[in-house]
Amino acid sequence: MNVFADTWTYLTDPANWQGSGGMLELLVQQLLISVTALAAAMVVGLPVALWLGHLGKGGFLAINISNIGRAVPTFALLAILVTADHPGVRTFGPYGRAGVATLIALTLFALPPLITNAYVAVREVPADVRQAADGMGMTGLQKFTRVELPLALPLVMSGVRLALVQVWATATIAALVAGPGLGRVITDGFYRSDYPKGIAGAVVVALVALVLELLAASVQRVVDPTPRGSRRGRRRGRSAGPRRVDGAAEPVGS
Amino acid sequence: MTLLAQATAAGQPSCYSRLTNEWFCTQYLHDYRSEIVDATTQHLTITIAAVLLGVAIAFPLSLLARRLPRLESSILGVSTGIYTIPSLALLPLLVPFTGLTAATVIIGLALYALTVLVRSMLEGFRSVPDEVVESATGLGYGAGRLLFRVELPLALPVIMAGLRVATVSTVALTTVGSLVAYGGLGNLIKDGVTTDFRAELFTASVLCVVLAVLLDALVVVVQWLLTPWTRGVRA
Numbered sequence: 001m002n003v004f005a006d007t008w009t010y011l012t013d014p015a016n017w018q019g020s021g022g023m024l025e026l027l028v029q030q031l032l033i034s035v036t037a038l039a040a041a042m043v044v045g046l047p048v049a050l051w052l053g054h055l056g057k058g059g060f061l062a063i064n065i066s067n068i069g070r071a072v073p074t075f076a077l078l079a080i081l082v083t084a085d086h087p088g089v090r091t092f093g094p095y096g097r098a099g100v101a102t103l104i105a106l107t108l109f110a111l112p113p114l115i116t117n118a119y120v121a122v123r124e125v126p127a128d129v130r131q132a133a134d135g136m137g138m139t140g141l142q143k144f145t146r147v148e149l150p151l152a153l154p155l156v157m158s159g160v161r162l163a164l165v166q167v168w169a170t171a172t173i174a175a176l177v178a179g180p181g182l183g184r185v186i187t188d189g190f191y192r193s194d195y196p197k198g199i200a201g202a203v204v205v206a207l208v209a210l211v212l213e214l215l216a217a218s219v220q221r222v223v224d225p226t227p228r229g230s231r232r233g234r235r236r237g238r239s240a241g242p243r244r245v246d247g248a249a250e251p252v253g254s
Numbered sequence: 255m256t257l258l259a260q261a262t263a264a265g266q267p268s269c270y271s272r273l274t275n276e277w278f279c280t281q282y283l284h285d286y287r288s289e290i291v292d293a294t295t296q297h298l299t300i301t302i303a304a305v306l307l308g309v310a311i312a313f314p315l316s317l318l319a320r321r322l323p324r325l326e327s328s329i330l331g332v333s334t335g336i337y338t339i340p341s342l343a344l345l346p347l348l349v350p351f352t353g354l355t356a357a358t359v360i361i362g363l364a365l366y367a368l369t370v371l372v373r374s375m376l377e378g379f380r381s382v383p384d385e386v387v388e389s390a391t392g393l394g395y396g397a398g399r400l401l402f403r404v405e406l407p408l409a410l411p412v413i414m415a416g417l418r419v420a421t422v423s424t425v426a427l428t429t430v431g432s433l434v435a436y437g438g439l440g441n442l443i444k445d446g447v448t449t450d451f452r453a454e455l456f457t458a459s460v461l462c463v464v465l466a467v468l469l470d471a472l473v474v475v476v477q478w479l480l481t482p483w484t485r486g487v488r489a
Contacts, residue, residue, distance in 0.1 A: 003350045070419065071466035073426040075440060076459035079447045083455055169340035173430060176342065177447050183342055190433055195349065202346035206339040213338045 006196035011203065023185060023204060030181030031208075033099065034167045037106030041114055041163060044107070049115040050152070053122025054144045062119035069112035074170045075177070078105045082177045102171065102179040109170045110163040117159025121152035154224045161216040168212055172205050182208075270453040282453040290442070294461060296356075297438025300431060301424050301469070304360045308367030308420060315368075316375035317401075329372065337369040341430045349434065359431035366427060367420040374416020378409030411484060414477040418470055425466040439465075 010016055017024045052058040081101035125148050133143040175183025182205050189198025269279040283290065319326040336344070345362050352358040382405050390404045429440030437444065439458040446455025478485070 067419075067422070070423045071426060071463055071470075073429040073440070073443075073459065073462050075429040075432075076443055076455075076462055079443050079455050080459060083447055083450060083452055165338050169342070172340040172342040176430070176433065176444060183340075186342055186346055187433065190346065195346075198346045199350065202343040205343035206347065209338050209340055209343070210335065213335075 003195055003199065007199045007203065010196045010200040016197075016200075023182065023201070026180070026182045026184060027204065027208070030168075030171050030183070033102060033106065033180060034164070034171045037103055037171075038110050038160070038164055038167050040103075040107045041110035041167075042160065045111045045114040046118050046156070049118035050122055050149070050156070051144075053119040053152070054140070054148060056123065059119065059123070062115050066112040066116040069109065074105065074109060074173045077108065078102065078170075078174055078177045078179065081105055099180060101177075102174040102181075105174070106167050106170050110167045113162040113166060114159050117162065118152070118156050121155035121159070122148050124155065125151045154220065157216075157220040157223055161213070161220060164212055164216050165209065168205075168209050270451070275450070275452050277452045277456045279453040282457065286454070290457065290461070293439050293442050293458065294465070295438075296436070297425070297428055297440075297462070297465060300356060300359055300363070300428050300436065300438055301421070301465070304363035304424050304428070305367055305417070305421050307360060307364035308371050308424075309417070311364065312368050312371035312375055316372050316379065319372070319376060320379055326376070330376075333365075333369040333372055336365050341366065341427050342433060345430065345433055354434045354436075356431075356436040358434050359428065359436045363424050363427055363431075367424055370416050370420045370423070371413075374413050374419075375409070377416075378412035379405060381412050382408045407481070410477070410481055414473060414480075418473045421469050421473055422466045425462060425469060429462060 016022060019025070049062055052062055078101065081104060129147060129151065130143065133147045138146070171179065171181050172183040172186070173179075175181060175185075175187045182201055185201030186198045186205065189195060189201060268281050268285075269276045270282040270285075315329055319329045339347075341362065344365065345358055348358045348362055352361060386404060386408065387400065390400050395404065428438050429443060431437035432440035432444040435441065439462050442454050442458035445451065446453075446458065
């Protein structure tokens, strides 16, 4: 088809990548804003969720926050933030147009998967391991830092991975309102009937998303403290993460 | 500022006028009623069509994955890969095939729902106790009857939990369809942003959340009707 050839031409033309407003600059903007938002959400959400998991309190909120987050359209929240007087459409340093609004929205949308997974991760540490720690005379803090945290790490990381995917997708949607980043290539292309451009933007966004997901998956494998010798173990470990979380995020069968 | 506000209050009491531009405005609901109803109807149609299409694809896929374990990891892998692609990027990738139509949005959203649905169906079938399957086989149930009379009903609670997740997230994602002008309430949100029309934007956003909650409740009611045997033993 003709559109594919045009898309390829757009992608391979260096002029579309270079300079101000070029795809390279937008790509950097979007990566920067995604990473910042993810870091902010981790700083805010992880300590609270992990400690709540340690105490075993606030489970209802920690688990249901994911369900609430799912029902709120990203696009609507971003639109409201941009149209409000605060934080508005202003540019914000290297983050570009509507930087503050997008940053806030991205951080908010990264929180639910982080909080739910971190809480469930600590809660799922086996009771006998906890009792063994108690029996060894560990204090609450010792038990938290030396037993619960290391065992919870793989599931916490799968929350980070989910949040990363979510943040990248949200950062793309930001372009529908006024956000910075690659999504603008897509919306510009579509609103001006320059479809090859829009599709080219989509291809880049999708490829980066897949690369980020693969990177996060390999980081997750590296930090896993339980040794994985057999092939079967590795396969189970990879698929167990998201599946366990799906089950946890939704009270199955209730 | 106060002068302006008074002037509008005296002249034109509409609370969505350029000058006041309030977030919530009953006058707007009244004046733009048909537009709001149209957008909501489109939103509902697209959401329901997408979820149904998702179920229609996910069901045979999960049966296939269950029959051929070697295919299971690749089916799960591909559907997770699709899930990783941002919605705003997935829709443009479908446009060369389906054009700027509602079908683009419906197919895109169905692909997202697929990930959750296939997972929950596999999980659901796995939750059926082996003894029950063996007893049914012993009673002479064939493959088809075993599936529809024994396994599917027992897997239903887990499947329905997945359907709830898929429905709620599809309602939210439908707004992104405004890229190809088929976004239901998303079209109102986009228009609200570009024309700085706060009442329109806020009303459409709230309606999205309300739709999500209502459809979620609907799935719960359907589940309640379909699984009468679970009603007494609610823990």
